Amino acid sequence: MNERIKKITSDVSAFWTSRSKAQKGTIIGSGIAVILIAAIITFFSTKTEFVPLYSDVAPSEIGRIKETLDAQGVQNKIAPGGTSILVPSNQVDSLLVQLAAEGYPQSGMIDYSFFSQNAGFGMTDNEFNVLKLASTQTEIANLMKGIKGVKDAKVMISLPEEGVFLSQSNQKASASIVLNTEPGYQFTDTEIQTLYNLVSKSVPNLSTEDIVITNQYFEYFDIQTASSNSNGANVTDQMSIKKNIERDLQRQVQTMLSTLMGQDKVVVSVTTDIDFQQEKREENLVEPVDVENMAGIQISAQRISETFTGNNPIAGGTPQGEDATDNFTNYVEGSTANGDYERIEDTINNEVNRIRKEIVESPYKIRDIGIQVMVEPPTPDDITSMPAGVQGDIEQILSTIIRTSIDKDAVGELTEQQLQEKIVVSVQPFNGKAQTIVAQNSTIPWWIYVVVGILLAAIILLVIFMIRSRRNQEEELVILEEQKEELKVDDINNEKETEASLRRKQLEKMAKDKPEDFAKLLRTWIAED
Numbered sequence: 201m202n203e204r205i206k207k208i209t210s211d212v213s214a215f216w217t218s219r220s221k222a223q224k225g226t227i228i229g230s231g232i233a234v235i236l237i238a239a240i241i242t243f244f245s246t247k248t249e250f251v252p253l254y255s256d257v258a259p260s261e262i263g264r265i266k267e268t269l270d271a272q273g274v275q276n277k278i279a280p281g282g283t284s285i286l287v288p289s290n291q292v293d294s295l296l297v298q299l300a301a302e303g304y305p306q307s308g309m310i311d312y313s314f315f316s317q318n319a320g321f322g323m324t325d326n327e328f329n330v331l332k333l334a335s336t337q338t339e340i341a342n343l344m345k346g347i348k349g350v351k352d353a354k355v356m357i358s359l360p361e362e363g364v365f366l367s368q369s370n371q372k373a374s375a376s377i378v379l380n381t382e383p384g385y386q387f388t389d390t391e392i393q394t395l396y397n398l399v400s401k402s403v404p405n406l407s408t409e410d411i412v413i414t415n416q417y418f419e420y421f422d423i424q425t426a427s428s429n430s431n432g433a434n435v436t437d438q439m440s441i442k443k444n445i446e447r448d449l450q451r452q453v454q455t456m457l458s459t460l461m462g463q464d465k466v467v468v469s470v471t472t473d474i475d476f477q478q479e480k481r482e483e484n485l486v487e488p489v490d491v492e493n494m495a496g497i498q499i500s501a502q503r504i505s506e507t508f509t510g511n512n513p514i515a516g517g518t519p520q521g522e523d524a525t526d527n528f529t530n531y532v533e534g535s536t537a538n539g540d541y542e543r544i545e546d547t548i549n550n551e552v553n554r555i556r557k558e559i560v561e562s563p564y565k566i567r568d569i570g571i572q573v574m575v576e577p578p579t580p581d582d583i584t585s586m587p588a589g590v591q592g593d594i595e596q597i598l599s600t601i602i603r604t605s606i607d608k609d610a611v612g613e614l615t616e617q618q619l620q621e622k623i624v625v626s627v628q629p630f631n632g633k634a635q636t637i638v639a640q641n642s643t644i645p646w647w648i649y650v651v652v653g654i655l656l657a658a659i660i661l662l663v664i665f666m667i668r669s670r671r672n673q674e675e676e677l678v679i680l681e682e683q684k685e686e687l688k689v690d691d692i693n694n695e696k697e698t699e700a701s702l703r704r705k706q707l708e709k710m711a712k713d714k715p716e717d718f719a720k721l722l723r724t725w726i727a728e729d
Contacts, residue, residue, distance in 0.1 A: 223665070230662040233655040240648065250277055250286035253295055254304075256352075257283055265304055269295070333357060340402050344379065344395065349387060352380035357403055373406040375399050377413045379421075383463045384455070392421045419451065438476050441564055446470045453571060453601065457594065465576045467630075473568035475610060485555035495550065506543035565607040571598050572624045580629040591625055598623045 277286040337355040344353040360371030450470040457466040579585035711718040
């Protein structure tokens with residue numbers, strides 16, 4: 201065993217000493233590279249990816265869930281803010297099912313199943329009413345979560361207190377709902393009507409007028425009623441029309457700028473001045489058919505031409521060819537008169553365009569618009585991260601909206617200075633914005649692939665070099681063996697060992713092992729001869 205170890209050590213030492221400095225550096229670098237690659241692969245293969253198990257949950261509920269996970273030996277982390285808990289990604293589905301079977305999460309999740317599980321005679325009426333209201337709110341929220349475009353919903357219902365007397369039961373219920381909608385989703389009027397009816401029919405004595413629905417962007421979803429189509433005859437209708445116009449403009453600007461800057465990066469406020477004066481008038485206009493020549497269409501024409509020539513006319517009488525009833529009848533007097541008589545008369549009747557208009561002006565006109573926009577820069581803490589020219593583009597977009605929406609007959613053409621006075625664009629970070637927990641991505645940076653590729657190429661080159669080196673060594677050994685075989689001479693005479701042959705072999709061995717002694721022996725023999 202020791203001889204084998206010594207042989208291996210000597211072989212390794214001989215191999216190492218026979219290498220050049222470049223070859224030694226390549227071998228050492230390749231070894232280090234292999235170790236680094238193994239370490240990197242081990243690190244990423246054993247790295248645990250944490251993803252949210254529950255988000256936006258009360259801190260007390262997060263504490264109870266953490267205790268349960270710790271008792272089961274499951275790795276977990278509390279996200280910043282204390283409202284989310286992270287677990288390994290490969291255990292999320294199983295933990296959701298397991299914790300749901302144990303009744304987690306419990307905050308805000310009291311539904312009608314609570315009564316079947318906790319029914320008892322010790323519950324008072326007040327406790328029952330509180331639990332019933334909480335379960336109703338939860339069930340309505342669950343119904344709304346199943347509607348397309350709604351990710352989450354929170355419902356708050358206020359019920360009137362029941363009085364002893366019938367006259368005290370005139371109070372109405374009310375409801376406030378906050379929807380967490382999908383980014384960019386637009387609800388139609390029918391879908392909004394469905395949301396209002398869903399809540400109204402689920403709670404007694406709750407009309408659609410006492411329901412308020414908004415989303416996480418503070419946008420109200422107003423129901424379209426018959427008063428929405430009114431002409432603004434009273435103050436209520438006028439305020440409703442004004443609110444609808446401002447809401448439509450606000451949503452239009454919000455959608456456009458959110459596409460430009462991103463969701464949760466823009467807040468828009470729109471104010472308007474509406475003229476609700478209604479005008480009804482009738483116009484009777486007369487215009488020529490041919491405007492250039494100021495002429496109409498000839499509907500009738502009369503031309504009369506009369507000529508008289510002669511001496512000594514008879515006084516009195518009716519001129520020949522004239523109507524006695526004509527106002528223009530002329531009588532010739534005198535007995536010695538001498539002269540010529542000529543009469544030419546043209547009568548033309550023209551017809552013109554007679555226009556009758558009954559005009560009812562629009563019941564409302566936009567006299568003034570003010571748009572205020574707050575924009576968060578890409579890097580919230582660095583205002584200078586706002587790209588150059590973006591603020592100017594936003595102002596130009598708002599100027600175009602105001603120019604096309606305002607009533608030009610009442611205001612006229614707006615100048616650039618007047619438009620700038622109606623627009624305010626503020627760039628600043630948003631404080632108090634809800635933070636969204638994003639799952640940790642396990643993507644490997646591109647430079648790791650480059651390094652791994654280079655190391656693999658170096659290892660492949662090293663292996664090829666070692667194989668070639670070993671082949672060269674084997675070829676050298678084969679050549680040496682062949683040379684030894686050529687030098688070896690077989691004893692073809694099969695000579696027998698004699699004393700002379702033994703002495704000759706001893707002398708050859710002595711000359712090979714001890715050349716100095718052999719030389720002395722030769723000198724001695726020469727001297728004796």
